[in-house]
Amino acid sequence: MSGKPFPYRTLMVQGTTSDAGKSTVVAALCRLLHRQGVRVVPFKPQNMALNSAVTNDGGEIGRAQALQAQAAGLAPHTDMNPVLLKPSSDTGAQVIIHGRVRADMNARDYHQYKTVAMAAVLASHQRLLAGYETVIVEGAGSPAEINLRDRDIANMGFAEAVDCPVILVADIDRGGVFAHFVGTLACLSDSERARIVGFVINRFRGDISLLQPGLDWLEQQTGKPVLAVLPYLHGLHLDAEDAIQTGQSVGGKFRIAVPVLPRISNHTDFDALRAHPDVDLQFVGPGQPMPQADLIILPGSKNTRADLDWLKSQGWQDALRKHLRYGGKLIGICGGYQMLGHTVADPHGVEGAPGVTTALGLLEIDTTLTQAKRLAQVNGHCAFADAATGATVATVSGYEIHMGSSHGAALARPAFHIADGIHARPEGARSADDQILGSYLHGMFDTPDACAALLAWAGLRTDNRVDLAQLREASLDRIADASAGLLDAITSLPQWECAR
Known part of the structure; x- marks a missing residue:
């Protein structure tokens, strides 16, 4: 790994789609920086999920942030996920602020409430900056969701508010990865587009040489580097943020x-x-x-x-x-x-x-x-x-x-x-x-x-036993090992300057 210090106090990981691999990339970066002795902490401004965890300070956060805390060698805390939305119907959700239930709201009411939620987000971020060297932030969904741009607190709205750089992740296993990147950039404003310092392609399997022409084209079209192509890793035991992994266990009687x-x-x-x-x-x-x-x-x-x-x-x-x-x-x-x-x-x-x-x-x-x-x-x-x-x-x-x-x-x-x-x-x-x-x-x-x-x-x-905590630790190490090149690429980027 590079011997250079990590260059950012706050770095945000956004995705072109839901389940692009944002949670995994944040966990990998937290584990890698933790190995280097960096006091790093995960952060997700707003999470919508029905998988949650109880924190040591008696609150509730998204389960993915609890896993990322484990990757960073930390106990989970409510500041790591200040806004959690737990859907109770197709149009309503329980709104949890700093680990505690604030209200049940429909989508329209919550949209109006976002200014209050943003204040909670920024307060948590400031507390984390005061206590840690680096904050690795996970976005939610995609920044290209035009209907959610107004009062956004989950993606570019947060990045603009704290003036931080962004890396953009896409899942090649879904197909259309280059269109995902280019289309997402086309939906952003000039200042938001300038925040993206590079791309990460996730879940690749095959011959990397066959992908190279596409990587070259993407960098020429956008002027932004591909920081890493991460492999598809089978057999990981990591807490899902929300989606259920369908299918059956193999071989059990x-x-x-x-x-x-x-x-x-x-x-x-x-x-x-x-x-x-x-x-x-x-x-x-x-x-x-x-x-x-x-x-x-x-x-x-x-x-x-x-x-x-x-x-x-x-x-x-x-x-x-x-x-x-x-x-x-x-x-x-x-x-x-x-x-x-x-x-x-x-x-x-x-x-x-x-x-x-x-x-x-x-x-x-x-x-x-x-x-x-x-x-x-x-x-x-x-x-x-x-x-x-x-x-x-x-x-x-x-x-x-x-x-x-x-x-x-x-x-x-x-x-x-x-x-x-x-x-x-x-x-x-x-x-x-x-x-x-x-x-x-x-x-x-x-x-x-x-x-x-x-x-x-x-x-x-x-007589067989399963130690899930041990399996999680091994999986965190696997994704960190596979992402070592990404950390090196981020560390070697030219000095990022504020977009405004």
Whole structure:
């Protein structure tokens, strides 16, 4: 790597499209700079995602920023993602500022609110500049979205406000990569175009020499350098920002099905299961029949009542009952846990119109949605581990993000015991026949002991273990190693001057 110091206090990574690789490039640069001893911090002004993480300061940020913090050797903090939007419908979202719920807004109201959101963004950026040498910023979507240019806080609006340079990333695996770059530049103003210091082509596979004529043409057409062509890396274990990686696990004998709800949240809960060599995990989409499975897991939801109605409309309620009749096991996580009970009540209209929805009636609980959101990182042990594995203790770590509380007879058979000061509190519930388990605990499969205990409870006996934290670390190192040339190219760029 170059021995030159990193030249920028703030550098922004924008993409020509969503899922172009912005999150990965930011994580790679954070890991590379961290290796060099640079005090680097990730930052995303505005994120729209249903995968979130709980921070050490008791707030909520996008899960991708938590991963980038890990790459930088940091604990996640709310300043790393000051504005988080969690869609609750096609036109509305929960607005989270500095880790806390501010309001539920429709798209038009949020557009007017952006001036307030920008103030929060700039305040967080200033605090990060005061505490770190370099801030690596991730944009959102694409800067070429003309309809979102007014009051933009996520892409060039932020770059212009703080006067920082930008690198532009495109995914060649989608096709049309050169049109993506040239078309994006054509949609920018002169000052915005001047901010782009170079291009990054992501997910390339093949003979690089065959790509060279296109690279030469792009540089001639735009006058901007191609900083790096990054390879397509298979087998990465990195937290997805939002998109679900479809397809099944390869080679597993133990079958797990996960219904994909319209507002599924924190589907990263299943990353450890996807990586398990004995597990065949399948996400089941709309219109698809529920496959035969050893275990079905109902995931979290940003709108439990609406997703519950949708689940019933798919005919999956009958499929779940049939699954249980044939001896299958069933787990519900967070919103999925709430769906398992008799009723879900929303007296305050937290997720929509106030009312009560009849749930699946599979677990002896009732749930009431509350206006206050519980955010907590937790540790404990599995309440069922003795019977499932013979182990004395199976530890578990995870986090809670939910608005609501559940009560009922099933809570007398908890899923976990969570450390609470010098005491332990019961968490979650199990059915009397031990076929059904529900919990508010996200990340329950991430701890190797808990993952093994849960799979043993569901019927899988194996000596194989998956350490998701170790897999994430190895994946961060892989993307950093593949991006070493990009860091060198950025460091070797001519001195960037303010565009204004």
